[in-house]
Every structure is written in C-alpha cells, then in structure tokens.
Amino acid sequence: MSKKVYVGMSGGVDSSVTAALLKEQGYEVTGVYMKNWSQDLPGMVCPWKEDYQDAKRVAVQLGIPFKVYDFETEYRHKVVDYMLEEYKAGRTPNPDIMCNQEVKFKLFLQTALEDGADMIATGHYARVKDGKLYAGIDPNKDQSYFLCRVTEDALRKSLMPIGDYEKPAVRELARKFGLYTAEKKDSQGICFVGKVGIKDFLKEFVHDLPGEGDIIDPRGMVIGRHDGALFYTIGQRAGLGVGGGLPYYVIGKDMAKNEVYVTADLQDQRLWSRSLTLASLHWVNEPPREGAAYTARTRYRADLISVREWRTLESGYFYVTLADEVRAITPGQSVVLYEGDRLVGSGIVVSAAD
C-alpha cells in the first residue's frame, strides 16, 4: 500500500513540482493549501486567493485531492506576534524560520497526520534522510537555513524532493509536467508582508511607536533623525535624508532612548565580529561533539564559515568563535551550524563579541 503524503502547496512552482514528483513516484498525494494570512495591507491586496487558486489548479491538473487548512489564528499568534514582539524589543527576528518551526512542521504536520496522512512534504530546497536535514543540492537556492528549528521527529515524517534538484531543473520539470505554475515568478519577502515592506507593516501593527529619535555617529554627534529605532537593524545603511559624505551603517541602537548609532567607516570594529553568543538553541539530532568540524551560516545565503571553537556557557548560552570576522551580526537572527552539508542545529543571536 502506497504512503499517503500531504503536500503543502503554496501556489508556487516549487511546491507544485513537489506534488507532481511525489505522485509520479507512486505516493498517494493530497494537496493542502495553508491559509496563514488573508488580510489586505495598505497598498497591497493579499495574494492568498490567487495563490490558493494556483495551488488548486495544479492539484486538479495532477488529479489529486485538494484541501485547505486554515491556520490564520495560530499563524498570527506564533509568527506575527512573535515578530512584532521581537521588533519592539529591538531585535531583528526571522519570521520564516518561526513559520517553519511552528506552523509547517508542527501544526501542519499534526493536522495532516490526524487527517490520515502518513507523511507531509514541502517544496523546500533541502534534503531529508533518516531524520537528518541536509542542504539542498543547488547551492544557490539551498533553503535549509530556514529549516534550522525543525525537529528530528518532524523530519522523519517529511519529504522534500526538490532538494535533489537545481532551480532551473525544477522549472524544467514544471514545464515537462505542464504545470499551471511553471512560469510563475518566485515569491520573496515575508509571505504576508510581501511587497508592502517590513517598515510599513510595523507601522500598521505596532501601536505604541516611539516616534522620531536621534541618529548618532561614533563621536557622539547627532547627525540626523530617524522615525523609530525599531525600524533599523544592524548593518543597515541609515538613510539620513541628507548626504555629504559616505554612507552610514547602523552599528547599534538603544530602544529606551530611541537612539540609532551609526558609523561611516566600513572597517569599524563595531560592525564586525568573530565571536557571538546564541540562545534558544535547537539541535536537530544531537548536540555538537568535541572534535567535529563545523561551519556556521550567520544569515540566509551567506558563506559558510569555519567554526574555530565553541562551548556552552553556564548561562546556557552557546558561545562560538568563527575563523573569519562577519559583518553585522544581529540580535534576533539565527546562526546555523553545519557539519559538512548536514544541518546540525542553530541558535538565536544574543550578542556579538569582538
């Protein structure tokens, strides 16, 4: 008897091909559209209906059952509220990582299993084998970074067939299968924020905005004004609205004072760090082992950097020293550890050191 797989279909090419491939491989496939957000935002009509229809069209093309799971309430609490709280606290969260942890590989998985599924599948560019998570074959599209907080248990019930292909090949497969979404443009940006942009989104959903504040240079001089410290993240070019010299980059901020600190010197040591402390650790299979060689990724698509040394502090934090300095380590962002192409686990940046 063939296994029942519920495929999360977003209405994009990748998940469409995922469903097609699994069906071809003999699985009993059901397509599921997760409705996580449907609210229109100022200046943008939420594309959920269009995406839903695209997903359904593909399901019909493939001749597979199709259903919708409504996760709006949970998504709002687990992902959006988390994101808003982080921004208010002065950190820069990664909502998509939270979405994978809480929604796709927890809520969706549970719901699908209760619904009769044996497994779930998604259109991620990553590979799963024996409960372990590996980077996708296409180094340019590898999305394992976003899956850094998924559990081994969830992985044992997940399939990601796209991880074995490069993006152009996936497009080609979509054409070969004649899928409706074959030429659909890749989506980007936080799914629900989309084209609106994070700043406008925050302005809409954070009620007690701090208002204007000072932008301060390394000498302590006020060189400009900003419209709210929470909108800024480390390493970002701070648009002062006035020019005159070099671009300024954010090196820190004080939420209580609503101040943003910048430097015009790209070599400024406050912009670069070799060591960092991580919290909220999550190891997919087992914790790091002494003597093993690890590499770390400090942001999506960034180069992997050798881990020179690491240790768990008494506070429970994880302290890592890298072989090279990295620019703009940012509290709230995830740093992911790999052993070869296997994703070992991750932590969330508390602070950077030296």
Place this chain on the structure above:
RNA sequence: UGGGGCUUGGCCAAGUGGUAAGGCAACGGGUUUUGGUCCCGUCAUUCGGGGGUUCGAAUCCCUCAGCCCCAG
C-alpha cells in the same frame, strides 16, 4: 564697507576657454522564502543674479548680492 577667499543639482564635491566627473541622499528596478547587505537605472540644457569678451565660458572681464577669513 581696507585687504583676501568663496558661491556648481537636496548635501559634499571635481572641473580655470570647448560644450557639467564622482560620492551621499532620494526615487525606481534587480538579486533574495526574514530583516539587512549587494547590484543596476534615474536625478543640473545648467554652474549665486545681471551684463560683456569669444566661433565657443562654470571657467576671462565688469557689476550686484550672499557667506567666510584677516585687518578693525
């Protein structure tokens, strides 16, 4: 009201007779399933105002205005 210097797009700034570099900012686009980074494009028919010399000036001359420095 003696002398000297300066005045180029929102900001900084090249350019001293040959028909307006560049950077910042801004705006638009691209890359990217987070934010950010990065990349590309657009952005002065015009050089404080007026007049003159010249085939031709932001560049030379005259003049008016503003700013700065020194001397007072």
